[in-house]
Amino acid sequence: MFLETxxxxxxxxTFRALDDINIGVREGTIFGLLGPNxxxxxxxxxxxxxxxxxxxxxxLMDGRAVSDDDVRRIGYLxxxxxxxxxxxxxxxxxxxxxLKGLSRxxxxxxxxxxxxxxxxxxxxxxxxEELSKGMQQKVQFIVTVLHQPRLLIFDEPFSxxxxxxxxxxxxxxxxxxxxxxxxxxxxxxxxxxxxxCDDIALINNAKVVLSGSVNEIRRSFSNNTFExxxxxxxxxxxxPDSFDVVSSTCEDDIERLQVSLPKNATANDLIATLLNQCQxxxxxxxxxxxxxxxxxxxxxxxxx
Amino acid sequence: xxxxxxxxxxxxATRVRKPSFWLLTILVPILFAALYAIPIxxxxxxxxxxxxxxxxxxxxxxxxxxxxxxxxxxxxxSTNNIEYRYAATFEYAQRSMEADDxxxxxxxxxxxxxxxxxxxxxxxxxxxxxxxQVRYDVDRQLQRILRNRLLQAHNISDDEYALITNTRINLxxxxxxxxxxxxxxxxxxxxxxxxxxxxxxxxxxxxQVMRGVVEEKSSRIVEVxxxxxxxxxxxxxxxxxxxxxxxxxxxxxxxxxxxxxxxIQASNSELFHIASDKHNITELAxxxxxxxxxxxxxDQLADLPSVIEGIASIDFNTIxxxxxxxxxxxxxxxxxxxxxxxxxSDTDTDTQIVSLPLTVPLLxxxxxxxAMMNSPSGMLSQVLSIIPFTSxxxxxxxxxxxxxTAQVVISMLLLLVSIPLCTWLSARIYRSSILRYNxxxxxxxxxx
Numbered sequence: 001m002f003l004e005t006x007x008x009x010x011x012x013x014t015f016r017a018l019d020d021i022n023i024g025v026r027e028g029t030i031f032g033l034l035g036p037n038x039x040x041x042x043x044x045x046x047x048x049x050x051x052x053x054x055x056x057x058x059x060l061m062d063g064r065a066v067s068d069d070d071v072r073r074i075g076y077l078x079x080x081x082x083x084x085x086x087x088x089x090x091x092x093x094x095x096x097x098x099l100k101g102l103s104r105x106x107x108x109x110x111x112x113x114x115x116x117x118x119x120x121x122x123x124x125x126x127x128x129e130e131l132s133k134g135m136q137q138k139v140q141f142i143v144t145v146l147h148q149p150r151l152l153i154f155d156e157p158f159s160x161x162x163x164x165x166x167x168x169x170x171x172x173x174x175x176x177x178x179x180x181x182x183x184x185x186x187x188x189x190x191x192x193x194x195x196x197c198d199d200i201a202l203i204n205n206a207k208v209v210l211s212g213s214v215n216e217i218r219r220s221f222s223n224n225t226f227e228x229x230x231x232x233x234x235x236x237x238x239x240p241d242s243f244d245v246v247s248s249t250c251e252d253d254i255e256r257l258q259v260s261l262p263k264n265a266t267a268n269d270l271i272a273t274l275l276n277q278c279q280x281x282x283x284x285x286x287x288x289x290x291x292x293x294x295x296x297x298x299x300x301x302x303x304x
Numbered sequence: 305x306x307x308x309x310x311x312x313x314x315x316x317a318t319r320v321r322k323p324s325f326w327l328l329t330i331l332v333p334i335l336f337a338a339l340y341a342i343p344i345x346x347x348x349x350x351x352x353x354x355x356x357x358x359x360x361x362x363x364x365x366x367x368x369x370x371x372x373x374x375x376x377x378x379x380x381x382s383t384n385n386i387e388y389r390y391a392a393t394f395e396y397a398q399r400s401m402e403a404d405d406x407x408x409x410x411x412x413x414x415x416x417x418x419x420x421x422x423x424x425x426x427x428x429x430x431x432x433x434x435x436x437q438v439r440y441d442v443d444r445q446l447q448r449i450l451r452n453r454l455l456q457a458h459n460i461s462d463d464e465y466a467l468i469t470n471t472r473i474n475l476x477x478x479x480x481x482x483x484x485x486x487x488x489x490x491x492x493x494x495x496x497x498x499x500x501x502x503x504x505x506x507x508x509x510x511x512q513v514m515r516g517v518v519e520e521k522s523s524r525i526v527e528v529x530x531x532x533x534x535x536x537x538x539x540x541x542x543x544x545x546x547x548x549x550x551x552x553x554x555x556x557x558x559x560x561x562x563x564x565x566x567x568i569q570a571s572n573s574e575l576f577h578i579a580s581d582k583h584n585i586t587e588l589a590x591x592x593x594x595x596x597x598x599x600x601x602x603d604q605l606a607d608l609p610s611v612i613e614g615i616a617s618i619d620f621n622t623i624x625x626x627x628x629x630x631x632x633x634x635x636x637x638x639x640x641x642x643x644x645x646x647x648x649s650d651t652d653t654d655t656q657i658v659s660l661p662l663t664v665p666l667l668x669x670x671x672x673x674x675a676m677m678n679s680p681s682g683m684l685s686q687v688l689s690i691i692p693f694t695s696x697x698x699x700x701x702x703x704x705x706x707x708x709t710a711q712v713v714i715s716m717l718l719l720l721v722s723i724p725l726c727t728w729l730s731a732r733i734y735r736s737s738i739l740r741y742n743x744x745x746x747x748x749x750x751x752x
Contacts, residue, residue: 049531051739076531082524087318095314099307099532143528 002027002062002182003048003151009056010043017043019206021057025184025199030177032197032214033186034290036298039203041186042079045155048184049076061151072101075149079156079186081140083128090115090124093143100147107146114142134165141169145176152176153184158192170196190291200290202297210297218287221296224261225286226270229254231279239273258286307533311541312548315516319549329556337564344568354408354438355387356380357397361415362422365449366390379449386441401430408434411442421450487614491704492677494618498627499700503670506634506696509550510642510662514655516542517646517738526738535735540727543639550635623703626712633719634696638662640723640730647737654744665693673701680705690715692722 001024008021018040025031033041046052048059050071061070084092090111097107115121118138128136137160145152154173158166173183173196185197193200194214202210210217225246232253239245242265246258255278259270267283274280319325358365358380366379380388391397394412401407410428427434427442455465477486517539520526529538645658669688676685680702688698689707695715699707737743 046739051527051530071531074531076528078524078527080524080527082528084318084519084525085523086322095310096528096532098310099529101532140528 001025001060003184004060004063005044005048005057006060007057008044008047008054008059010040010047010052011055016206018047018054018203021203021208023201023208023211025182027182028177028180029198030173030183030185030196032193032200033184033203034188034190034193034200034294035203040206041203042155044203045076045078045153045184045186048153049074070151073147073150075144075147075152077140077144077152077154077157079159081137083136083139085129086127088125088127089131089139092128093139093146096143097146102147110146111142114146118142133160134162137161137165138168141172145172149181151182151184153186155186156188157185158187158189190289190294193290202294204298209300210293214290217293218290221288221293222285223288224263224265226259226261226267227284227286228257228259228270228274229281229283230257230274231255231281233278235277237274237277243270243273254281308537308541308544311533311538312545315542315545316548319512319546320552325549325553329553330560332557333560333564336561337568340565341568352435353385353387353406354434355389355404355406356427356434356438356442357389357391357400357407357410358413359391359394359397359410360413361394362413364422364453365413365446380445383441386438388445408432408438409442411446421453484617485613486705487617488705490614491618494623494704495680495701496673496677498623498703499673499697500670502627502630502634502700503666503697505550505554505631506638507663507666509546509635510638511655511659512546512549513543513639514642514646514649514659515652516546517643517734518649518652518655521647521738521741522650530738535738536731539640539643539731539734543636543643546639547632547635551632554631618704619706626703627700629716630696630700630719633716633723636723637692637696637719637726638666640727640734644730644733644737647734648743650741650744657744665691666697669694669697672698676701681707686711690718692719695719 003025005021005023008018009016010018021040021044023031023033033044035041043052047054048066050066050068059066087095090108093111094104094107097111098104102110112121115124120135120138123131123135123139128139131139144154152173157169157173161169170192173185177183185193187193197214199213200211200217201208212220232250232255237257239259242262244260246260247256248258249256261267261270267285271280271283360366380390382388391400391410394410397410397412401410408429411425412428413422413425415422416424425446427439455462477488478484479486520529520538526538533541641662642659645655645662648658649655672684672688676682676688676698679685685698685702688694689702689711691698695718699712699715703712
């Protein structure tokens with residue numbers, strides 16, 4: 001395991017922010033850290049970053065306790081992010097890169113390449129306050145990844161991004177994973193979780209209530225519902241009483257049928273029933289969306 | 305490269321490049337130069353001419369010849385820019401003033417049958433108040449003429465009068481051991497300037513630290529930075545960076561003020577001579593008729609060498625290093641605390657509340673200054689110059705008067721010891737508050 005937390009605890013006074021948190025992040029994957037507001041995601045990220053210290057438990061990287069050296073190889077884009085408003089873009093990016101341990105020359109060389117990639121070379125000498133929010137986000141992203149960290153942590157990266165920048169960010173995250181980086185993504189955006197994440201952990205009320213690979217979780221939440229697409233037939237379809245038709249829609253000569261099957265039935269049973277009555281175009285299992293799973297898991301735990 | 309050094313570099317570079325830094329750097333020496341130059345300029349500038357009509361019913365202060373109604377009389381002596389003319393009657397004077405705009409005022413002395421000597425005179429003006437200088441001069445000359453009349457009436461000669469009024473006994477304050485004079489006024493002035501300067505420096509640069517911290521917090525860049533730099537390094541980098549800005553500015557002030565003063569003196573050296581020549585001429589002109597006036601002037605001039613002597617008596621070799629010591633360490637004591645106050649605030653308005661505990665001791669020292677000047681070695685002065693939070697300002701006020709070595713050493717040691725303590729405390733507050741928002745709102749709710 002690349003990064004592992006064991007029995008992490010954190011209290012703010014009498015308030016328990018994190019309680020026995022155990023998560024494991026595999027190398028080269030994108031790990032989604034989910035949970036409602038105030039669940040403790042940002043606190044956990046700060047502990048991994050060593051901005052704050054846990055009250056109990058340990059955080060391991062490559063099986064060892066996280067050291068200052070490891071932290072230098074983390075790229076962190078916080079949820080509440082900003083830049084010095086009065087400073088010039090280039091100068092500021094160089095400063096932040098040097099704080100991460102790059103030399104001035106190295107920082108400038110890499111920054112120029114990144115600025116060219118994003119087509120923002122002309123911003124170099126402009127003060128940050130002249131940039132729009134979306135422009136500032138691009139600069140922040142570059143600064144986060146510039147020192148080629150092994151671990152990237154994005155806290156709510158899509159909040160405040162316009163669709164163009166959000167897509168760009170998504171593509172960049174996937175590209176970084178391809179290049180071998182490990183990514184921790186804290187987000188509310190469930191669509192992006194399905195699209196990007198390999199594994200997730202759902203934190204609610206300071207505890208991990210759900211964790212594992214996205215596909216497995218979705219499968220385990222499956223309620224045996226299928227969508228059958230068929231050619232329209234003149235007769236009305238006859239289904240057994242135990243088959244529950246969730247919805248049925250028609251468009252042109254295509255009929256879409258969503259059917260919830262009883263526990264002991266399989267897709268084969270549905271096919272067998274339909275086979276004699278109409279012409280099947282396709283049949284898909286309908287896995288619940290991460291959004292549904294999130295809402296259900298959080299409801300079960302109860303909000304604070 | 306050391307990260308604290310990087311932070312220091314950024315703090316210094318961004319501040320020194322600001323236009324406001326250079327504006328302040330240039331404005332302060334200009335202010336000092338102006339304080340020095342404006343009195344000289346005013347002294348040299350020819351004042352506008354004023355004419356005063358004297359209508360005296362008593363005849364005591366000279367009267368107009370009936371044949372020549374606007375004859376200048378020697379009894380009210382005209383000066384460079386005030387011309388006295390006699391008018392036969394008040395009504396005539398009034399008509400003259402209507403006709404001539406240069407006539408600024410009428411001095412009317414009414415005769416009352418009951419009085420041998422008039423006790424009441426009035427200076428009338430029309431719509432425009434006559435210059436202060438005119439009113440002073442009229443009053444001075446009235447008293448002079450009256451006195452001369454009285455001296456004559458009582459047969460007292462000018463010499464006798466001069467002897468009585470000019471014989472003075474001079475009271476000095478001297479140190480019993482060294483036998484040196486104390487020059488209290490000079491030392492009070494110097495102490496006041498030095499302590500206010502320290503107060504100003506601590507406040508100005510301390511609040512710059514505070515605003516810098518709030519800026520990082522409110523722009524939310526701080527979370528990115530504390531990932532690469534420890535909060536303590538960030539705080540100390542800011543405190544030291546701003547200290548260097550302060551020192552740079554201070555040295556520039558000293559240098560530029562020096563240049564400005566030398567420049568003014570060089571460009572005005574000729575005018576200086578002319579001014580003193582004029583002074584001599586008027587002095588000569590009034591010598592015969594006005595011995596006392598001359599004596600008054602001599603009195604004022606006599607003060608000047610004593611001021612120079614007083615300045616020369618000050619031990620600058622002690623004051624300058626001590627000033628730099630309290631300048632730097634007084635700032636360091638407060639700067640980290642101001643940083644902690646900034647960390648607890650979300651906005652500039654919050655800082656005003658949070659920094660109150662810091663401004664109170666500074667302001668209190670300032671308010672105690674009159675009492676301390678009255679008694680530079682009194683109980684209050686001693687206590688305030690030893691407590692680290694008040695000692696930088698209080699000690700600077702006392703230093704010119706001479707403070708025992710033991711007290712200075714104790715005060716310096718206490719200040720030096722408190723700095724790491726305050727830094728430790730501030731670092732703790734800073735670290736725990738820098739990433740937390742709405743601390744003040746929470747605190748207020750709790751205490752409701």
